[in-house]
Amino acid sequence: SQELEQSPQSLIVQEGKNLTINCTSSKTLYGLYWYKQKYGEGLIFLMMLQKGGEEKSHEKITAKLDEKKQQSSLHITASQPSHAGIYLCGAALTFEKLVFGKGTKLTVNP
Amino acid sequence: DAGVIQSPRHEVTEMGQEVTLRCKPISGHNSLFWYRQTMMRGLELLIYFNNNVPIDDSGMPEDRFSAKMPNASFSTLKIQPSEPRDSAVYFCASSLGGGHPDTQYFGPGTRLTVL
Numbered sequence: 001s002q003e004l005e006q007s008p009q010s011l012i013v014q015e016g017k018n019l020t021i022n023c024t025s026s027k028t029l030y031g032l033y034w035y036k037q038k039y040g041e042g043l044i045f046l047m048m049l050q051k052g053g054e055e056k057s058h059e060k061i062t063a064k065l066d067e068k069k070q071q072s073s074l075h076i077t078a079s080q081p082s083h084a085g086i087y088l089c090g091a092a093l094t095f096e097k098l099v100f101g102k103g104t105k106l107t108v109n110p
Numbered sequence: 111d112a113g114v115i116q117s118p119r120h121e122v123t124e125m126g127q128e129v130t131l132r133c134k135p136i137s138g139h140n141s142l143f144w145y146r147q148t149m150m151r152g153l154e155l156l157i158y159f160n161n162n163v164p165i166d167d168s169g170m171p172e173d174r175f176s177a178k179m180p181n182a183s184f185s186t187l188k189i190q191p192s193e194p195r196d197s198a199v200y201f202c203a204s205s206l207g208g209g210h211p212d213t214q215y216f217g218p219g220t221r222l223t224v225l
Contacts, residue, residue, distance in 0.1 A: 042201060096158060
């Protein structure tokens, strides 16, 4: 069964636009990870959230974890072509094991 | 500092052949993970080790798959015999493994094609 739902599956935006990707779990999480993947490459770690209500930012990317620790959002401000790729959320259901969403494919048109 | 190293990067083999994938984790990391990524099923955990000991292999699809970690700096994932449905990208990842949620760092992956 799919324990982690990620939406949307794909997203096409114009350069400069803001966008949001969501990740929802049916269970309370120990931690929530965001990764970015480019075709033919491995996953690049972006951010990890552990506490309910936590918010982290890196450059133009902001991730939040809700108070119940079941839902997270990734927000990109003023998107650029360099933001294009597949964004994956990973949920720590136990300390070590991660379950991943199916990913969101982001295309940013110049 | 070198990241997670995987070899080979690409492997093409024929059905029935043995395939061995290799991984060198980040130095000092105590946990190592093997994942498989396909279009249909996404990224799935196959097995993970802590201090060279297999902790959870519930994701290993069947007996044709086996994984070993003979020392802290090397792990292998073996498929014998290989089948076309094993075609996927296999990732190795490592983390500090300190008993609390740790960031996993991924290698570049091995793209396996079984004909």
